[in-house]
Amino acid sequence: MLYTYTGTSNGNVNYTITMNLFVDCKSTNTNAIEQDKTAFFNVFKVNATNYTRYNSYSLNTSRTGPFRVSDNSYKCIKNVPNVCVDKYVYTMSLSLPINNLGYVVSFERCCRNSTITNILNPGTTGATYWTKIPGTALVSSDNSPKFKFTPPTFICLNAPLTFDHSATDADGDSLVYELFTPYTGASSMAPIPSGNNSTNPANFKNVSWASANGYAPNNQIDGSPT
Numbered sequence: 751m752l753y754t755y756t757g758t759s760n761g762n763v764n765y766t767i768t769m770n771l772f773v774d775c776k777s778t779n780t781n782a783i784e785q786d787k788t789a790f791f792n793v794f795k796v797n798a799t800n801y802t803r804y805n806s807y808s809l810n811t812s813r814t815g816p817f818r819v820s821d822n823s824y825k826c827i828k829n830v831p832n833v834c835v836d837k838y839v840y841t842m843s844l845s846l847p848i849n850n851l852g853y854v855v856s857f858e859r860c861c862r863n864s865t866i867t868n869i870l871n872p873g874t875t876g877a878t879y880w881t882k883i884p885g886t887a888l889v890s891s892d893n894s895p896k897f898k899f900t901p902p903t904f905i906c907l908n909a910p911l912t913f914d915h916s917a918t919d920a921d922g923d924s925l926v927y928e929l930f931t932p933y934t935g936a937s938s939m940a941p942i943p944s945g946n947n948s949t950n951p952a953n954f955k956n957v958s959w960a961s962a963n964g965y966a967p968n969n970q971i972d973g974s975p976t
Contacts (some may be wrong), residue, residue, distance in 0.1 A: 751881045751955065753883055755892060766842070767855055769840045770839055771840065773786065775836040779889065789813070790857070792807075794853060800952055807842060819837055820835075820903060822958055831841075852886075853883045855880060861874055870959070891923075899913070
């Protein structure tokens with residue numbers, strides 16, 4: 751999820767919000783893919799001690815795609831696996847009243863691929879994707895960094911992986927990278943929450959690592975060294 755500053759007018763700061771949603775197009779649940787024609791975004795105002803909902807948005811006309819994600823340049827591949835990933839791009843214009851502490855823009859969706867092994871109950875665990883737009887007390891205008899490349903669809907067992915995961919920032923900001931625990935979101939009962947049913951940022955929760963399989967915050971994916 752990205753935001754791009756487009757100017758200030760009438761006491762509001764204007765942005766274009768862009769979200770790239772990657773979908774397993776081999777899924778047999780075509781209804782789930784069809785549901786994603788509409789994306790629900792929530793905007794929360796950051797206050798000194800909490801978050802208040804500013805507005806919710808339903809995007810059903812601004813999606814472009816699908817764009818097939820593929821990269822078969824790895825020498826370790828003998829037989830290309832039967833995988834399929836599509837990228838959909840959602841965009842919206844957002845005009846926000848000036849706020850010293852900024853805003854949080856979020857999107858929730860359930861559920862994850864049930865074959866995931868490093869978190870608990872992936873088939874009933876959703877995700878929250880969010881970004882924080884800094885307030886005017888910090889900077890009068892800002893743009894989020896943009897990654898240069900899309901990660902590979904798959905990687906090979908027992909083969910080294912080198913990937914350029916660097917990003918660029920239009921403002922020349924210093925960028926810091928870290929692995930973090932992903933966020934849960936939505937539920938199998940309400941897979942696409944919107945409005946008052948969406949999660950307030952104060953209540954964002956993290957996924958649970960499958961500790962019985964050896965996974966933890968400092969051992970999120972298999973690798974040697976860890």
